Amino acid sequence: MKWEVVIGLETHAQLSTRSKIFSGSSTAFGASPNSQASAVDIALPGVLPVLNKGAVERAIRFGLAVGAKIAPRSIFARKNYFYPDLPKGYQISQYELPVVQGGSLSVMVGDKEKTVRLTRAHLEEDAGKSLHEDFQGMSGIDLNRAGTPLLEIVTEPDMASAEEAVAYAKALHALVQWIGICDGNMQEGSFRCDANVSVRRPGEPLGTRCEIKNLNSFNFMEKAIQYEVRRQIELIEDGGKVVQETRLYDPDKDETRSMRSKEDAMDYRYFPDPDLLPLAITPAWIEQVRVNMYELPRERKKRYMDEFGLSAYDASILISDLDISNCFEGLLTKGPLDVNRNYANPKLSANWVIGQVARKRNDDDSSKAEFWILSATLGQLLKRIVDGTISEKIAKELFDVFWNEDKASGLCRGPEAVDQIIAANGLTQISDSGEIEKIVDTVLAANAQQVADYKSGKEKAFNSLVGQVMKATKGKANPAQVNDLLKKKLAG
Amino acid sequence: MLNYTIRQLTAELAAKRVSSVEVAEFFLKRINTLGKALNAFISVDEEKTLAAAAAADRLIAAGKAGPLTGVPVAHKDIFCANGWKTTCGSKMLANFIAPYDAHVIEQFNAAGSVIAGKTNMDEFAMGSSNETSFFGPVRNPWNTETVPGGSSGGSAAAVAARLTPVATGTDTGGSIRQPAALTGICGLKPTYGVVSRYGMIAFASSLDQAGPFAKTAEDLALMLNAMAGFDARDSTSLQREGEDYTRDLVKPLAGLRVGLPREFFAEGMAPDVAKAIDEAIAQYKKLGCEMVEVSLPNMKLSVPVYYVLAPAEASSNLSRFDGVRYGHRAPEYSDLIDMYNKSRAQGFGAEVKRRILIGTYVLSHGYYDAYYIKAQKLRRLIAQDFTEAFKQCDVILGPTSPGTAFKIGEKSGDPVQMYLSDIYTIAVNLAGLPGMSLPCGFDSAKLPVGLQLIGNYFGEAKMLNVAHQYQLATDWHQRMPQGS
Structure with a gap:
């Protein structure tokens, strides 16, 4: 029985602004924990976010690069959930009205061109990091990354194999660097992909999907998707059902593992952030970005x-x-x-x-x-x-x-x-026909067997003779002249 | 000194008849005696206050004094003040020392005024009686068995009892105007966006606005001059040219069209309040004002709309109080979720929890459209009512609160009754308009009645003009509670 694979990707690209999306702290990677966390980043009582224009400008660049609609008015929303590395208890993101809407990316899969449609790309802030090492039974919180600007780029479920997904991810990775909005450093987490994978029999509606996280290299992405496709097909063929859930890829074991099911999915209670005005982008601003690209x-x-x-x-x-x-x-x-x-x-x-x-x-x-x-x-x-x-x-x-x-x-x-x-180094090509002729004569005289072979119709022998001449000139003979001379001599 | 306005006080300071340190000592003494009885303050720090007063004296000596230099200002404990305990009336922040200054604090510090202390308030500004404070209720100086109103009850009581010449507050649904009314003083909520919210602990971000308390409209204008202005750290702060809010105080009112919303006078007002408001209307007629009946047909929806939107925003704003980085953390817990649950259960009081639960509910999947979105649409209609009304009038007049100060404990068991005490003020926040309250008489129990003025957007100067002219013709604002 044949199966169709359906894949959509969500990519978080850290934007290459010097300061954070809602505060003036540095976004530089690798500083000592919490040295780049301001009052806003640690969410002290009373602090407020102020949008970084540079992050918006980069989102506009992306929108232009993928031929998307750049929303004249988009809205920042709060995504509410509790986690120690999320200082405000909510993440400022975009929900109903994202800044970049639609667009597409053409990628080469082998020697075939494939167009992947984009659903949207929206601005949001990164969370901090929980550090589970070195604290003897306790967790440390590093908020240096909290507030780093992200562009979350979401595709339509347009990819039909791990190969296509990786080709898209690579093309996107190249594009964000090309337009200078992201440094693309996957080791440092600047470019992170999640894959939504489902399988179905041809002609059937979409199957139940699983979201796979922790795909922090193209290699892992390919393996994780391949594993997940096999897992889902085997599950269904054995009479089981795919459960909608989030799964984590374990590169050591080369498998995906259930992280949380849809039943555990949180209600994020999105609503427009009253601390931020709607983001208005004028045609003049878009044009100004365009001419500088x-x-x-x-x-x-x-x-x-x-x-x-x-x-x-x-x-x-x-x-x-x-x-x-x-x-x-x-x-x-x-x-x-x-x-x-x-x-x-x-x-x-x-x-x-x-x-x-x-x-x-x-x-x-x-x-x-x-x-x-x-x-x-x-x-x-x-x-x-x-x-x-x-x-x-x-x-x-x-x-x-x-x-x-x-x-x-x-x-x-x-x-x-x-x-x-x-x-x-005396590397000049020998183009003096007299000099080449002398060498050709010498080679012909020393390789009577090949000459005979060639004359009896063995074309390969000719290449061998050319090689002998080139060898004798240490590669400096003009190959076109060698060819001509050899042909003339062998014909004569 | 007790009844000095800002101008009188700064004139005395300028003439060196009194020093700023002496002024500070005078009021600190009152704060430490009468203030304790009223429970008006959460934090008093004599050392800091006197040091600021000494700095003000140096400014005065150097001839660099501004209009507020040396003037003690009590700040609602919702404003972060560097080095000061900033509790927001909550156990959650009972030991939180702010490491930075709010914009409002910066502005007053820059003007050379002196922090008199941090005043008591309803927990996270959620309340209309100051009974939800973790630090206990504030007592109304006119009758200590009654509430001073809320949530800025400490600031209002402090000005009413002459513990400080002026104070700051915040107003999300009436939290400046209602306590001003219940304590017989003046309080003003500016147009949303006129005063930066930076450093002001958020309750409902789209409604919160800081404003001044004082004895007179003129003092409010001087205070507002210091508080208002663009601040790049607050994205909702308005970028406009600075204005002098005292500029129109002396304008005569002849020909002014005063709007009387039919809905304000329909029902629910206590008879004594209605009588005082009628007398104020008569006074304005004498001053040459023309009374115009206007209508705010959607105003009746403002309380339910408010109690969807404000808790929704609050439920999110208060998520940062999780015991992880600062604030109360439960002493014992078994895991992360348990730490969250216990820290928040112990750190927040009942009213705060009630509003977090309401807010979480209305934002939940499946309820969001029916509550939050619906409420936002109604909010727009309420605002449009005012826009229509202001086509017919220059300022709107009515009661600030349906009744006068009520007994401590009288309404605390009935949240809906408590919420209704803001019925005349809430619509103003929903519309983002400026509003103020000024004293206009007393009820039969000798408790003050507040008159509310509502201006059009950026109509603060006009509103203050209307209030000032009334105060030139009346003396309600000069009355002071006995025993103070």
């Missing part, structure tokens, strides 16, 4: 496809994060000009950014998105490929040299270093 990923993707003829897949990798995309943008102005057009050679640049830069960065510790080559330097390298000074093979070796050495020294060298290194 980077070109959005989806806009860039369209441009890469329309103007440069890149495939959807390549374009989607180029916009997978802002640094990668900006590297490519840099090459467009600093790299080699396309001889047929009046802008730089975008296909070569795209291949290099995807094949080399993105790869190299992935090899490094991917939590630290650092670049160890300047666009101008890489552009110079590509120029030397295009003008025939060096072969692509040499260029790739040089790229690794630049990246590794500059990473070690902590200093990125400029474009002039490219020519210096080529000259100092």
Whole structure:
């Protein structure tokens, strides 16, 4: 029997404001407990919240980035419940009228494009933390995080597999960093996802869902959803029923466990916070935010496809994060000009950014998105490929040299270093046909068997001969010339 | 000195006929004797008060005195004052020492006035008689068997008994005006948003507003000059140009249209109160005012609307008192939930618990629309009634409370009877309008009757003008309780 999986995600993105959403305290991570908790954060009697404009501005940025409606009037509401890390006994959130309404995010799942609709995104404050270690039978409360601004981003139940959910989460993760509203640091809890998972047989109404928490890496998210889908299917196939509940993912055991059932669900008694006025956002404010934003990923993707003829897949990798995309943008102005057009050679640049830069960065510790080559330097390298000074093979070796050495020294060298290194190491491509011809002759003479094989129709033998020539020139021979000469000689 | 107004007192201070320290000592002596008998104060700190008075004397000596420098002001114990115990009349905060100043306190400190002490009040401002205070009831100086009204009963009693020249209070449903009426003094609740709520312990955030108590309308105006003004720490604080609330005091009232809401005079008013109000109306006619009958058809809904909205907000506002970070924590408990339950059960009194329960109920899933949303809609209708009425008049006049001071214990067993003593004041809070009470006579038991004036939005200066002109023509405000 076939099953359909239905997944919706809720993501809490901590907004990158310097101060908290309703107080002036710092939001910096890692300070000693309660050193960043003001009278407002610890909810002394008589204190009042004042909304941080920067948090709203970031919500507007997000709304623009996902093509959502930005509510001209939204309401802050109190979500009432008791917990020691919630100093006021309520969380200020948005309920009936959120600041961002609708929108969507297009993501690549493998080489297919998938659009995930967003329900809403609303502003709220983070809670503090309970510290259960080090207090011998007691709990400590650290309110440094209390009041950190959050944007809670809620999708429609549009994802049909763990793979799709992870693809969406990754795209969202890249987007919030791209538009500069969240640092994306999952270890520090800046970007936290919960998944609502249900299964059904095709054509049936939605099944009962479970919410899975504690998905603090993409890897855990994938495993947790896969586990939960298996659990629900097995449960139903064994004649059981899925109970609506909140479940916690345990990465050590790779399973989800029941945390609380719907019956235990609290009545949060939401009502509009009388301490805060309705949040009014004017078209002028939205426009002011818009003009100060980077070109959005989806806009860039369209441009890469329309103007440069890149495939959807390549374009989607180029916009997978802002640094990668900006590297490519840099090459467009600093790299080699396309001889047929009046802008730089975008296909070569795209291949290099995807094949080399993105790869190299992935090899490094991917939590630290650092670049160890300047666009101008890489552009110079590509120029030397295009003008025939060096072969692509040499260029790739040089790229690794630049990246590794500059990473070690902590200093990125400029474009002039490219020519210096080529000259100092004698890496210039051999394009003198006389010189290449001599080497080709030598190789042909020494490899009579391959020559015979080629002449008898074994195409593979030709590649072997090219390889011999390249080896003899330490990779410096111009491959096009080698090909031409070999073909001429073998035909003759 | 006993009956000095602010202007008289500051004139004496300026002329160096008396020092601020001497003034403070004079009133502290009264607070420590008569004040104790009335139970008007929760905290008195002679050292702090005298130090502030000495600082005021230095300002006066340096020629830097403002209109309130050296004037003792008693503050309702709902305002956080740095270094002062700030209890809000509750066991929950019986040992809470505020680490910061409320905006109102800052303003008075900046003006050089002297904190005379923190006054008794109904617990978390929930009450109309000052009987719900953890620190015991306040007694009305006109008859110590009766209540002074509430919730700002300590401040009202203190001014009435001349324990302090002036005081502050807060008014959520009448908590300044009703005690002012019951103690024969003046009290004003400004337009919502005129005085910052920062540092004022919240009861019902959308209704709470701080205001002054004094013997005269002119003193109220001087007090309001210090209290009013934009404060960025309160998002509901209004950003407007500063105004001098004394500017219109001397304007003659000829031609002023005074609105008399039909519903205020329909029923429920004690006969002695009705008589005093009628005499006040006659006085205003003599001053050249034109009486206009107006109607507030939805006013009858204001008590039930209020007792949905105020408890709803209170149930949430009081959630922070959980025993975790400050305030009362039960000495023994078995786990977290038990700590919450016991701390709150022990820390809050019966009236506070009643309102938390009502508020929790009306906000609950399945009841929210029927109660909270419905009440908000009615609130809008009540406000619209006033907007209509003010098309026909400049100020509205009526009683402050249906009766005069009642006996301690008389209504404390019947919450609905108690709630009805705010029937004329609550609608003003729901609409966010300014209102005030001033003395206009006495009943047969020689207990004071209060006259309520209601202004249009930002109509404080006009309201004070109307009150001041009345006080120029009458002497009710100069009467003082015997034995004081």
